[in-house]
Amino acid sequence: xxxxxxxxxxxxxxxxxxxxxxxxxxxxxxxxxxxxxxxxxxxxxxxxxxxxxxxxxxxxxxxxxxxxxxxxxxxxxxxxxxxxxxxxxxxxxxxxxxxxxxxxxxxxxxxxxxxxxxxxxxxxxxxxxxxxxxxxxxxxxxxxxxxxxxxxxxxxxxxxxxxxxxxxxxxxxxxxxxxxxxxxxxxxxxxxxxxxxxxxxxxxxxxxxxxxxxxxxxxxxxxxxxxxxxxxxxxxxxxxxxxxxxxxxxxxxxxxxxxxxxxxxxxxxxxxxxxxxxxxxxxxxxxxxxxxxxxxxxxxxxxxxxxxxxxxxxxxxxxxxxxxxxxxxxxxxxxxxxxxxxxxxxxxxxxxxxxxxxxxxxxxxxxxxxxxxxxxxxxxxxxxxxxxxxxxxxxxxxxxxxxxxxxxxxxxxxxxxxxxxxxxxxxxxxxxxxxxxxxxxxxxxxxxxxxxxxxxxxxxxxxxxxxxxxxxxxxxxxxxxxxxxxxxxxxxxxxxxxxxxxxxxxxxxxxxxxxxxxxxxxxxxxxxxxxxxxxxxxxxxxxxxxxxxxxxxxxxxxxxxxxxxxxxxxxxxxxxxxxxxxxxxxxxxx
Ligand SMILES: *[C@@H]1O[C@H](CO)[C@@H](O)[C@H](O)[C@H]1NC(C)=O
Ligand SMILES: *[C@@H]1O[C@H](CO)[C@@H](O)[C@H](O)[C@H]1NC(C)=O
Ligand SMILES: *[C@@H]1O[C@H](CO)[C@@H](O)[C@H](O)[C@H]1NC(C)=O
Ligand SMILES: *[C@@H]1O[C@H](CO)[C@@H](O)[C@H](O)[C@H]1NC(C)=O
Ligand SMILES: *[C@@H]1O[C@H](CO)[C@@H](O)[C@H](O)[C@H]1NC(C)=O
Ligand SMILES: *[C@@H]1O[C@H](CO)[C@@H](O)[C@H](O)[C@H]1NC(C)=O
Ligand SMILES: *[C@@H]1O[C@H](CO)[C@@H](O)[C@H](O)[C@H]1NC(C)=O
Ligand SMILES: *[C@@H]1O[C@H](CO)[C@@H](O)[C@H](O)[C@H]1NC(C)=O
Ligand SMILES: *[C@@H]1O[C@H](CO)[C@@H](O)[C@H](O)[C@H]1NC(C)=O
Ligand SMILES: *[C@@H]1O[C@H](CO)[C@@H](O)[C@H](O)[C@H]1NC(C)=O
Ligand SMILES: *[C@@H]1O[C@H](CO)[C@@H](O)[C@H](O)[C@H]1NC(C)=O
Ligand SMILES: *[C@@H]1O[C@H](CO)[C@@H](O)[C@H](O)[C@H]1NC(C)=O
Numbered sequence: 001x002x003x004x005x006x007x008x009x010x011x012x013x014x015x016x017x018x019x020x021x022x023x024x025x026x027x028x029x030x031x032x033x034x035x036x037x038x039x040x041x042x043x044x045x046x047x048x049x050x051x052x053x054x055x056x057x058x059x060x061x062x063x064x065x066x067x068x069x070x071x072x073x074x075x076x077x078x079x080x081x082x083x084x085x086x087x088x089x090x091x092x093x094x095x096x097x098x099x100x101x102x103x104x105x106x107x108x109x110x111x112x113x114x115x116x117x118x119x120x121x122x123x124x125x126x127x128x129x130x131x132x133x134x135x136x137x138x139x140x141x142x143x144x145x146x147x148x149x150x151x152x153x154x155x156x157x158x159x160x161x162x163x164x165x166x167x168x169x170x171x172x173x174x175x176x177x178x179x180x181x182x183x184x185x186x187x188x189x190x191x192x193x194x195x196x197x198x199x200x201x202x203x204x205x206x207x208x209x210x211x212x213x214x215x216x217x218x219x220x221x222x223x224x225x226x227x228x229x230x231x232x233x234x235x236x237x238x239x240x241x242x243x244x245x246x247x248x249x250x251x252x253x254x255x256x257x258x259x260x261x262x263x264x265x266x267x268x269x270x271x272x273x274x275x276x277x278x279x280x281x282x283x284x285x286x287x288x289x290x291x292x293x294x295x296x297x298x299x300x301x302x303x304x305x306x307x308x309x310x311x312x313x314x315x316x317x318x319x320x321x322x323x324x325x326x327x328x329x330x331x332x333x334x335x336x337x338x339x340x341x342x343x344x345x346x347x348x349x350x351x352x353x354x355x356x357x358x359x360x361x362x363x364x365x366x367x368x369x370x371x372x373x374x375x376x377x378x379x380x381x382x383x384x385x386x387x388x389x390x391x392x393x394x395x396x397x398x399x400x401x402x403x404x405x406x407x408x409x410x411x412x413x414x415x416x417x418x419x420x421x422x423x424x425x426x427x428x429x430x431x432x433x434x435x436x437x438x439x440x441x442x443x444x445x446x447x448x449x450x451x452x453x454x455x456x457x458x459x460x461x462x463x464x465x466x467x468x469x470x471x472x473x474x475x476x477x478x479x480x481x482x483x484x485x486x487x488x489x490x491x492x493x494x495x496x497x498x499x500x501x502x503x504x505x506x507x508x509x510x511x512x513x514x515x516x517x518x519x520x521x522x523x524x525x526x527x528x529x530x531x532x533x534x535x536x537x538x539x540x541x542x543x544x545x546x547x548x549x550x551x552x553x554x555x556x557x558x559x560x561x562x563x564x565x566x567x568x569x570x571x572x573x574x575x576x577x578x579x580x581x582x583x584x585x586x587x588x589x590x
């Protein structure tokens with residue numbers, strides 16, 4: 001049942017935190033061009049038509065690409081003054097960004113005809129794993145180039161370094177190792193560059209990348225996530241990157257201490273993402289002096305039992321602190337004393353999960369009164385949940401599971417958490433005591449209460465939680481489930497009721513549930529096995545008292561895991577099981 005765990009733990013919680021608590025990034029595209037009254041240049045019109053021809057199955061609707069006046073065609077903008085095409089936006093749909101393998105066409109060499117182009121967006125198209133053409137470097141006025149999420153293959157052409165006016169360059173991929181660049185020397189000519197995203201491009205051999213990046217004085221956003229970088233420098237003669245706002249070098253393999261004097265002189269850095277960089281040792285005090293910081297991600301590095309430096313107290317703009325799985329230890333109160341202590345406190349996300357923090361939570365929150373996400377799972381926290389947590393009215397996520405916490409949680413406590421989406425208290429010594437008629441003020445999407453004593457009756461307050469996507473209540477001493485259960489949670493994707501003492505039959509309406517994973521094992525279910533939920537991938541029914549023969553058709557074409565051992569099921573294995581192409585694990589009757 002390991003996939004249940006994977007679903008709701010570790011970085012997923014952190015991701016969920018960020019997804020739920022941050023506003024979606026502004027998508028306004030830079031460099032707006034005024035619409036022109038047109039009078040299209042004839043040879044540019046011809047070029048556009050041959051680009052249209054080379055797009056096999058354009059993901060943008062090119063039905064407007066006909067007639068003389070090319071300046072009014074969808075995705076085309078001409079200069080107000082000269083009539084030349086200055087902008088070409090053929091960005092695919094958001095869906096195409098994900099699909100990414102359907103063949104959409106080639107880049108026609110005719111593109112070069114559009115010499116006045118300032119803006120070129122071909123993102124989210126599929127170019128059949130061809131190479132990025134070298135002629136991409138021959139647009140002297142180009143300021144914006146976006147080839148992200150398009151299936152190109154091979155070398156990033158250094159000719160891109162000829163685009164001396166370029167301010168935005170986005171080549172990021174959805175996964176690693178399709179494109180590579182053996183060094184970043186070509187970047188040094190791009191002195192106007194403000195936004196650079198090379199995430200997921202293989203830069204393993206770009207050993208001198210820090211110095212190469214340091215030649216781009218106006219850089220404000222730098223994303224080099226998951227690029228195979230392994231070298232860094234401990235000191236930089238002088239940092240040119242005085243305008244840097246976003247630095248994301250997450251998921252690389254540096255295997256060194258966090259360089260103490262590097263880009264830290266920036267007075268404008270707002271987002272520092274060093275997630276899973278394989279850094280070890282202390283966080284340099286320098287970082288605590290960077291008052292501009294709003295987001296800091298240090299999760300997945302090895303802080304070697306050190307805490308954040310005490311001068312983090314001064315980071316009055318900090319909104320997000322992410323330290324999950326970073327081998328930080330010590331007393332939770334002491335750590336919280338190092339959090340920003342400012343009159344106007346902005347902290348929203350505190351993620352300290354999967355560490356070795358101990359002690360009881362402090363009885364006063366200090367200045368962090370407006371959190372949206374508090375994630376402290378898998379630590380060694382003791383004592384009761386302090387009162388102040390119940391007054392965090394903005395909370396979306398409260399994850400305290402896998403700690404040594406004691407005490408009683410009442411409906412009074414939960415009353416103010418009207419925005420809560422995730423409640424995770426499993427594997428603690430907490431007790432939940434609410435009246436049978438209580439209707440919570442929140443609509444949860446995820447609830448995990450494994451190992452708590454909720455039974456013997458099914459917790460009736462869950463009845464109102466009809467938006468649940470994940471319901472994990474294994475090993476909670478429940479002995480019955482009400483009829484409304486199958487209706488209230490019919491939209492849940494993951495349901496784990498295993499290791500209870502639930503009696504009764506499975507409903508014939510099971511097939512109408514949306515579940516992809518359903519664990520009902522280790523209970524006392526009786527009766528026959530009904531048809532499975534239609535989207536089910538993992539079905540766990542072992543160790544029950546189910547009897548009769550299996551349905552001749554489970555009605556579950558996506559089934560991959562099925563366990564039914566230790567029941568009293570008789571009769572032949574239905575032949576429909578043999579036609580399931582996905583089935584990996586079938587643990588039969590014993
Ligand atoms: C493309 O747009 C035109 C007019 O805007 C519309 O009539 C046509 O149905 C669209 N085609 C597709 C495939 O969406
Ligand atoms: C667009 O129209 C304006 C005034 O109507 C005119 O001055 C300008 O030259 C026109 N531009 C082009 C490219 O035709
Ligand atoms: C896509 O690329 C493959 C391999 O290079 C080639 O065989 C195929 O013909 C290409 N498809 C199109 C439509 O050009
Ligand atoms: C490039 O295109 C992608 C996908 O369309 C988009 O998400 C991204 O924000 C764009 N990059 C820039 C710098 O505008
Ligand atoms: C562009 O860049 C390449 C390689 O960096 C270089 O050889 C070439 O001379 C540059 N100029 C033009 C116009 O392509
Ligand atoms: C990245 O590129 C290097 C050198 O070109 C190569 O050795 C390595 O295998 C590539 N990485 C992956 C994951 O393929
Ligand atoms: C800073 O940038 C300038 C302009 O690109 C470059 O000449 C200089 O070498 C850079 N300084 C360092 C230390 O890299
Ligand atoms: C950071 O600033 C200090 C003093 O302001 C200066 O001595 C040092 O060289 C700078 N470091 C970098 C990497 O720019
Ligand atoms: C990481 O660095 C340590 C110490 O420098 C070294 O012993 C170890 O082999 C390195 N690990 C890898 C995988 O390179
Ligand atoms: C936080 O600031 C207040 C007021 O300035 C001060 O009384 C308190 O001691 C500070 N707390 C910590 C942990 O530094
Ligand atoms: C608390 O957070 C909410 C939204 O997260 C925000 O609208 C509100 O202004 C914040 N209040 C304070 C006092 O920071
Ligand atoms: C069930 O939860 C209890 C604590 O409530 C724990 O001691 C026990 O090990 C759990 N049993 C299983 C099978 O996980």
